[in-house]
Amino acid sequence: MCRVSVHGNNATAASPAIAPGADEINVAAFAKELGQELRARGLDPRVTRHIPAMDAPYFQAGLAGYSDAAMRIIARRHGCPLAVTEALLDRMLLGGGRGFDKADLQLLAEAIPSSSEDQPLLGQIIGSDPDEMAAAALKMIEQAARGDKVYRAMAYPEGQGPTSTDPRWKGHATDSAGSSGAADIADAADACEDDCTPAALLALANQQPPEQYDPRAVTLPARPSARSGAPRGTHSANAISSAGATVNALQTASASPATATNNGPGLTYASIDVNLACPVKKIDRKSRGGHWLREPQGALEILKAVRQAVPAHVPCTVKLRRAYDDTPEMARNFEVIFVGAYELGYAFATVHARTVEQKYIGPSRWTFLKDLCERHGDKPVFGSGDVWNVHDIFRMIAYTGVSAVSVARGCIGNPWIFHQARQMLAGDAPTLPTIAQQRAVLHEHFALSVALNGEQNAGRMMRKFGIKFAQHHPQREQVQHAFIAVSALDSWKHVLDEWYAG
Numbered sequence: 001m002c003r004v005s006v007h008g009n010n011a012t013a014a015s016p017a018i019a020p021g022a023d024e025i026n027v028a029a030f031a032k033e034l035g036q037e038l039r040a041r042g043l044d045p046r047v048t049r050h051i052p053a054m055d056a057p058y059f060q061a062g063l064a065g066y067s068d069a070a071m072r073i074i075a076r077r078h079g080c081p082l083a084v085t086e087a088l089l090d091r092m093l094l095g096g097g098r099g100f101d102k103a104d105l106q107l108l109a110e111a112i113p114s115s116s117e118d119q120p121l122l123g124q125i126i127g128s129d130p131d132e133m134a135a136a137a138l139k140m141i142e143q144a145a146r147g148d149k150v151y152r153a154m155a156y157p158e159g160q161g162p163t164s165t166d167p168r169w170k171g172h173a174t175d176s177a178g179s180s181g182a183a184d185i186a187d188a189a190d191a192c193e194d195d196c197t198p199a200a201l202l203a204l205a206n207q208q209p210p211e212q213y214d215p216r217a218v219t220l221p222a223r224p225s226a227r228s229g230a231p232r233g234t235h236s237a238n239a240i241s242s243a244g245a246t247v248n249a250l251q252t253a254s255a256s257p258a259t260a261t262n263n264g265p266g267l268t269y270a271s272i273d274v275n276l277a278c279p280v281k282k283i284d285r286k287s288r289g290g291h292w293l294r295e296p297q298g299a300l301e302i303l304k305a306v307r308q309a310v311p312a313h314v315p316c317t318v319k320l321r322r323a324y325d326d327t328p329e330m331a332r333n334f335e336v337i338f339v340g341a342y343e344l345g346y347a348f349a350t351v352h353a354r355t356v357e358q359k360y361i362g363p364s365r366w367t368f369l370k371d372l373c374e375r376h377g378d379k380p381v382f383g384s385g386d387v388w389n390v391h392d393i394f395r396m397i398a399y400t401g402v403s404a405v406s407v408a409r410g411c412i413g414n415p416w417i418f419h420q421a422r423q424m425l426a427g428d429a430p431t432l433p434t435i436a437q438q439r440a441v442l443h444e445h446f447a448l449s450v451a452l453n454g455e456q457n458a459g460r461m462m463r464k465f466g467i468k469f470a471q472h473h474p475q476r477e478q479v480q481h482a483f484i485a486v487s488a489l490d491s492w493k494h495v496l497d498e499w500y501a502g
């Protein structure tokens, strides 16, 4: 569903991060040296201990409304070593059926047979209740061990879907009377969707054009052709089976790494990533996402419940904001949650260096990340905020000392950023995509999106990607307007034929 302004402020103009002196960094030299170091010693072992396949210090962020499997696979094909799902609401996951689609690796494998490319993958969850978060996290992991799709329905007693009468949802002190669980869930389904009016899409697209590099052609790695038109997986309706959200029962089935599975070889989540960062307004006045930064004990309860529920061999990670707001109390809260997460056994935290109150407005504070890394040298930290182009990736590492960089708005419609990062690690200048390369990727992304979302939804999804992809086109404005009119495959092809034929 396309709703106005839930993320709200993702369409504000980009600004450079707060990072005095960062401009003086020789980014190319730093990246080259880092590349040599990576080839000699590999990535930070504190990270690869948990995510062995991660071979470069950046990744595609969770981006609700964007980072579906289609976007992730396109990123992988351009050298992205790790990706995060969109934030998936615990109740939607537990409710099963359609609510589980975005998390369902088997469904994904049916829709996109080459989906084994989409690994390693962090499965991100968000929610309000420690028990629900724990059960949802376990269900994400548990699915890898069950080829029979029974996991889609696991969570509630026979015949009961998620309802507001579930006592587990009523315990929170700030619950408002008379709210309906169904409304919560409908609201939550859109909770992380962004503003997709044409004006907002254009504003988002035009935040900051990618830097211009030597326009010599990029030689991209060969890409297997995308298979389009694969049937979508069938949904077991909201038939709810017997597991009754018992974490124990689920744990039994997932006590060891998955072996027998129809998900394809090794298709699973590399980590469960707990979202304590999303600034979307609280649902029904319950804390969720970044709002937990005001309630550190509640945040720690969630982190603890999830860590205890998920089998020990599966890492847990956490996404945080640097604080709820700029008061000293909130700074202390951050510290309690940050330190507590590592004490609970979390592998690493990704810290978005804006406050929750800031949403996406104004600069992120890289000075905060630098200080955090200096003060907690024993803890691997991933950094997020104001990474708009490939240079920012290396600038952030050099300036702050983070172990890896989250690429978020900077990679929407710009999968080349990952290839450019590999070029810079190899000591080469990053290059821009040619029109032919852009056309190929636009085709490929649409085909993957059709396979995953069906043609109608793909048309809607791809319109907003097209507007972002248009940044690379010499006639950016005209192409953006052409993409705004896209509704389905025909109109998409028409834009490609008109603007990308050469």
Ligand SMILES: Cc1cc2nc3c(=O)[nH]c(=O)nc-3n(C[C@H](O)[C@H](O)[C@H](O)COP(=O)(O)O)c2cc1C
Binding pocket: 007, 010, 061, 062, 063, 064, 065, 085, 086, 087, 124, 192, 193, 194, 275, 277, 319, 352, 360, 364, 384, 385, 386, 387, 388, 406, 407, 408, 409, 410
């Ligand atoms: C449209 C949109 C959706 C987002 N969805 C998620 C999400 O689902 N999970 C998450 O951890 N972060 C999410 N984020 C936050 C980004 O991952 C990232 O932390 C943030 O955009 C700051 O990075 P940037 O300034 O480089 O874009 C979202 C951001 C945007 C703009």
